Amino acid sequence: MKKVFTKPKCLKDIPFHYCPGCGHSIIHRLVAEVIDELKISDCVIGIPPAGCAVLAYNYFDIDMCEAPHGRGCAVATGFKRAQPDKIIFTYQGDGDMAAIGTAETLHAANRGERITAVFVNNAVYGMTGGQMAPTTMIEQKTTTSPFGRRSEVEGYPLLITDLIATLKGPAYVARHSLATPAKILATKKSIKKAFEVQIKGLGFSLVEVLSPCPTNWKLSAVDAYKFLESKMEKEFPIGVLKDVTKRK
Amino acid sequence: MALRGRITINDNLCKSCELCISVCPEEAIRISDGINYKGYHPAEFIKDMCRGCALCSIVCPEIAIEVYRER
Numbered sequence: 001m002k003k004v005f006t007k008p009k010c011l012k013d014i015p016f017h018y019c020p021g022c023g024h025s026i027i028h029r030l031v032a033e034v035i036d037e038l039k040i041s042d043c044v045i046g047i048p049p050a051g052c053a054v055l056a057y058n059y060f061d062i063d064m065c066e067a068p069h070g071r072g073c074a075v076a077t078g079f080k081r082a083q084p085d086k087i088i089f090t091y092q093g094d095g096d097m098a099a100i101g102t103a104e105t106l107h108a109a110n111r112g113e114r115i116t117a118v119f120v121n122n123a124v125y126g127m128t129g130g131q132m133a134p135t136t137m138i139e140q141k142t143t144t145s146p147f148g149r150r151s152e153v154e155g156y157p158l159l160i161t162d163l164i165a166t167l168k169g170p171a172y173v174a175r176h177s178l179a180t181p182a183k184i185l186a187t188k189k190s191i192k193k194a195f196e197v198q199i200k201g202l203g204f205s206l207v208e209v210l211s212p213c214p215t216n217w218k219l220s221a222v223d224a225y226k227f228l229e230s231k232m233e234k235e236f237p238i239g240v241l242k243d244v245t246k247r248k
Numbered sequence: 249m250a251l252r253g254r255i256t257i258n259d260n261l262c263k264s265c266e267l268c269i270s271v272c273p274e275e276a277i278r279i280s281d282g283i284n285y286k287g288y289h290p291a292e293f294i295k296d297m298c299r300g301c302a303l304c305s306i307v308c309p310e311i312a313i314e315v316y317r318e319r
Contacts, residue, residue: 001253001254001316001317001318002316002317002318002319003314003315003316004253004300004302004315004316004317005302005305005306005313005314005315006314007311007314011311015260015261015310016309016310016311018309019263020263020264020265020288020309021263021265021267021309022309023309024309025309025310025311026307026309029311180271181271181303181306181307184306184307185306214265220266221265221266221267222265222266222267222270225267225270
């Protein structure tokens with residue numbers, strides 16, 4: 001029999017530390033598969049975030065450099081300008097990109113830096129214990145919004161990907177979800193496209209991935225993926241928001 | 249003839265999230281009675297029902313599943 005699915009080469013043989021059903025490890029695998037398919041593992045530099053994925057450098061068999069919380073895009077800018085022939089990607093969570101790192105991310109996108117950002121949105125602060133994040137949905141219960149998020153007190157969820165899509169600098173901006181196997185494959189295609197946009201030097205590329213957090217949503221893994229499809233995709237509509245390669 | 253396949257599950261990587269069971273169209277995976285070294289009941293493969301569609305491996309967060317297919 002022919003082997004049709006195995007672990008990507010640029011992931012090390014180390015078990016993930018994530019909770020059962022976490023989306024982070026799926027996204028790690030998708031990024032690793034894209035790096036393998038594009039054959040760029042010797043010239044790619046990754047920047048892990050602060051958050052649950054802070055130990056991502058343990059899993060990838062590529063060069064990685066940790067950035068201070070939220071400063072992934074700023075560190076990536078430095079790398080890209082010092083070594084323009086390298087492929088730079090940041091891997092950031094919603095607390096990293098939509099809260100503390102909003103300024104760095106927006107300005108890196110607006111400058112059109114030739115970097116790729118993978119933005120993992122799970123609507124809570126996962127690592128610190130499930131507090132409310134800027135991307136927490138209205139009426140979603142977290143440890144700091146035990147009666148649900150109220151728009152009159154805590155405001156509305158921040159759709160930072162839509163915000164970035166309105167700028168002129170970004171070349172490719174998309175939002176995807178991990179809710180079903182088909183959507184996982186679509187996410188992989190989109191991440192590949194984002195890397196290709198960077199390799200062509202067209203500008204900033206961003207892929208937001210809606211990812212489940214079963215532990216902090218207080219759901220089983222299977223229910224978390226159902227919640228992702230039924231609730232979260234309504235608040236954060238999936239699709240390609242900006243693609244300059246299509247216009248030409 | 250329908251496609252035939254086989255999967256191998258690495259017991260010690262499995263965290264018993266049951267996502268593979270929820271997507272398998274042939275119901276060829278179940279939770280075993282045994283315990284792995286992390287303390288979870290790992291998923292186990294039921295023989296002769298697999299078509300090698302690889303949906304389980306696509307959703308598996310731990311990359312514990314390898315898929316083999318005839319042809």
